[in-house]
Every structure is written in structure tokens, then in C-alpha cells.
Amino acid sequence: xxxxxxxxxxxxxxxxxxxxxxxxxxxxxxxxxxxxxxxxxxxxxxxxxxxxxxxxxxxxxxxxxxxxxxxxxxxxxxxxxxxxxxxxxxxxxxxxxxxxxxxxxxxxxxxxxxxxxxxxxxxxxxxxxxxxxxxxxxxxxxxxxxxxxxxxxxxxxxxxxxxxxxxxxxxxxxxxxxxxxxxxxxxxxxxxxxxxxxxxxxxxxxxxxxxxxxxxxxxxxxxxxxxxxxxxxxxxxxxxxxxxxxxxxxxxxxxxxxxxxxxxxxxxxxxxxxxxxxxxxxxxxxxxxxxxxxxxxxxxxxxxxxxxxxxxxxxxxxxxxxxxxxxxxxxxxxxxxxxxxxxxxxxxxxxxxxxxxxxxxxxxxxxxxxxxxxxxxxxxxxxxxxxxxxxxxx
Numbered sequence: 001x002x003x004x005x006x007x008x009x010x011x012x013x014x015x016x017x018x019x020x021x022x023x024x025x026x027x028x029x030x031x032x033x034x035x036x037x038x039x040x041x042x043x044x045x046x047x048x049x050x051x052x053x054x055x056x057x058x059x060x061x062x063x064x065x066x067x068x069x070x071x072x073x074x075x076x077x078x079x080x081x082x083x084x085x086x087x088x089x090x091x092x093x094x095x096x097x098x099x100x101x102x103x104x105x106x107x108x109x110x111x112x113x114x115x116x117x118x119x120x121x122x123x124x125x126x127x128x129x130x131x132x133x134x135x136x137x138x139x140x141x142x143x144x145x146x147x148x149x150x151x152x153x154x155x156x157x158x159x160x161x162x163x164x165x166x167x168x169x170x171x172x173x174x175x176x177x178x179x180x181x182x183x184x185x186x187x188x189x190x191x192x193x194x195x196x197x198x199x200x201x202x203x204x205x206x207x208x209x210x211x212x213x214x215x216x217x218x219x220x221x222x223x224x225x226x227x228x229x230x231x232x233x234x235x236x237x238x239x240x241x242x243x244x245x246x247x248x249x250x251x252x253x254x255x256x257x258x259x260x261x262x263x264x265x266x267x268x269x270x271x272x273x274x275x276x277x278x279x280x281x282x283x284x285x286x287x288x289x290x291x292x293x294x295x296x297x298x299x300x301x302x303x304x305x306x307x308x309x310x311x312x313x314x315x316x317x318x319x320x321x322x323x324x325x326x327x328x329x330x331x332x333x334x335x336x337x338x339x340x341x342x343x344x345x346x347x348x349x350x351x352x353x354x355x356x357x358x359x360x361x362x363x364x365x366x367x368x369x370x371x372x373x374x375x376x377x378x379x380x381x382x383x384x385x386x387x388x389x390x391x392x393x394x
Contacts, residue, residue: 057102188219295312
């Protein structure tokens with residue numbers, strides 16, 4: 001009976017020691033030597049810290065999973081005396097489990113519990129090899145893997161392009177390209193059903209019939225845009241949209257123009273002219289419909305000076321130019337020189353941007369910003385370098 005108690009006592013002591021060691025491993029794995037915190041799990045298996053792993057294994061992890069968070073590792077020795085290393089870690093909150101030999105040859109990979117299989121260059125689908133050769137002449141193969149997600153098969157391939165940049169590509173089970181990532185820019189191939197409703201609405205309203213040739217979603221430095229190629233009739237057009245699905249560029253240069261008279265000018269534009277150009281004389285007007293949107297151009301005279309003003313389709317002011325070498329262009333805060341932005345942030349920690357314009361007069365440039373801080377409105381003028389010239393409270 002005494003021996004039985006002794007056995008149970010030793011077992012409890014060993015279990016407590018193992019639990020304490022596990023806590024230490026996660027909290028301060030780099031603070032212990034290879035032997036100090038290696039815990040025997042079962043015959044032939046030893047628990048390791050990140051620093052305990054062979055250099056080739058650590059190098060493989062750092063190269064292929066940059067930014068990973070180490071969780072745990074163990075070394076298993078087979079009956080043939082071969083050491084196998086199993087490493088668990090997180091990458092962007094996704095759990096991985098990889099088994100490698102001492103030379104960092106990958107034996108198996110699990111991503112979020114799903115197995116991944118290493119694919120050699122000669123084992124790539126013919127469609128993938130053809131795509132790489134056509135789009136990345138002179139590329140160098142780095143690695144490839146095959147895995148299943150949501151009952152669908154995918155391939156991920158990593159290469160170096162001709163300039164030495166690393167490119168990561170994702171293909172479906174048939175070798176059709178889905179996503180590319182290079183130099184921090186991610187490009188995802190979209191189906192027509194993946195398009196934003198605003199993009200679909202634009203295409204249907206602009207073109208009676210069209211065929212979508214290709215669509216891409218591009219993300220770089222946190223900025224998202226969409227690039228499309230369509231065919232309508234005998235014409236093929238390329239166009240770009242912003243993150244909200246508003247068109248910004250188009251190769252469709254077709255223009256539908258209709259004249260405006262002094263009595264058919266939209267009310268909002270008429271009020272703008274009366275407020276900013278008192279006593280003006282109307283010269284001509286035009287409503288121009290382009291692929292990138294509808295614009296309204298108005299020409300007037302005031303005090304022997306001819307002005308040409310541009311508004312968007314809803315009547316919002318965009319720009320003005322005059323025969324006395326003056327022009328005004330609507331801008332946002334992002335268009336300001338850096339010193340001007342710094343001044344605004346320091347002087348008005350919390351403000352509401354009302355409007356901004358870039359004014360060119362006799363080749364001299366100024367920036368005029370209107371904002372609201374608290375209950376007061378301010379008009380601030382900066383020179384071309386962003387130096388504050390005046391700050392008026394209205």
C-alpha cells in the first residue's frame with residue numbers, strides 16, 4: 001500500500017512539473033537552454049522550444065511563414081533513429097502544424113487542421129505551368145502546395161519573377177488563376193457575380209448589352225480598386241472603379257453632348273453662379289456624358305473676363321478657369337501639401353472639412369480650405385508650399 005501511495009505521489013509530482021514547464025515554454029521559451037526545459041513526453045519524444053530546433057528548420061519557418069507566432073514543438077525519434085520535428089504555430093491567427101526532418105524537408109503540413117501536400121515543380125498541373133511560363137518569363141520556382149478548403153481543392157505556388165521579386169499565386173483545382181500577391185499588392189480574379197452592385201448597375205445602365213471578359217479586385221496599401229475589361233458590340237473597353245464601385249477611368253472615349261441654355265441650367269448651378277459671379281453674362285453651356293460620368297460645362301463673362309466652369313452631373317462645383325489666367329480646382333485634404341496638413345491637425349485637433357480648392361492666378365498657386373471647428377467656421381489660405389497665409393473666422 002505504501003508503494004502504491006508512493007507511485008501516485010510521484011505521478012502527481014511529474015504531472016505538476018509538466019504543467020509548470022508547459023507554462024514556462026509559452027511565456028519565456030527563449031530564456032531557457034536546450035536541456036533546461038526539454039520535457040520527456042513519452043519514449044522517443046521530447047518537447048522543444050523554438051530556440052532548440054535545428055537551424056535549417058528555423059530558417060525554413062522564418063522564410064516561408066514570416067511573422068509566425070510559435071506555440072510548441074516536439075522531436076520524435078523513429079525506431080530507425082531518424083529525428084522528426086513537429087512544430088505548431090499561428091500565422092495571421094490561423095493555426096499550422098508542420099512535420100519536418102532535421103534538414104527541413106517537409107513531411108506534412110496542416111493548416112487550420114486541414115492537410116496540405118507539398119507539390120514539386122514537375123508535379124504542377126499543366127495549366128499552372130503554362131500560366132507561369134506565359135506571365136512570368138524567366139521565373140524561378142520556390143515552392144508549391146495543394147490543399148482542400150470547404151470541399152474544394154486549391155494550389156498555392158511561390159516563385160521569383162525575373163526581377164527577383166517574390167510572387168505568390170493561388171489556383172483552383174483546374175489550374176485557373178484566382179489570386180496573385182507581389183510587392184504587397186494582392187490581385188483577386190472575380191466572377192461577374194462577385195462584382196459590387198454599383199458596378200453591375202453602372203454597366204447595365206451604360207451598355208445595353210455587354211460581355212465581361214475579365215474582372216480584378218486589387219488591394220495595395222489598404223486601397224482597394226477594381227479593374228474590368230468588357231466587350232460590347234465590336235468594341236472592347238477597359239475601366240477602373242474605386243472601392244465604392246464608382247468609375248474613375250475608362251478607355252471608352254465616346255461622348256454624348258447636349259447644349260444648355262441660360263434657362264435650362266440646373267438650379268444648383270444657377271445659384272452657384274449668382275452667389276460667386278454676381279452680374280455675370282451667360283455665354284454657353286453643355287452637358288457632356290462620358291464613360292467616367294456626366295459633367296456640365298458653363299461659359300460666362302464677368303467684368304470683361306471669360307470664365308469656364310465645370311460641375312459634376314449633380315451640379316457640384318469641380319473647377320473654373322478664366323481668361324485672366326486664373327483657375328480653381330476642387331480638392332480634398334489629401335491634395336494639400338504636407339505642411340498645410342500638419343498645420344490643420346495641430347491647430348484644429350477636431351474639425352469638419354467643408355470644402356477645398358486649389359487656386360491658380362498668374363501662375364501663383366494657393367490652397368483655400370473651409371472647415372468647422374466647434375460652432376465656428378474658418379477659411380484658411382496656404383501658399384504653394386503649404387505655408388499658412390491667412391486664417392479667417394466667419
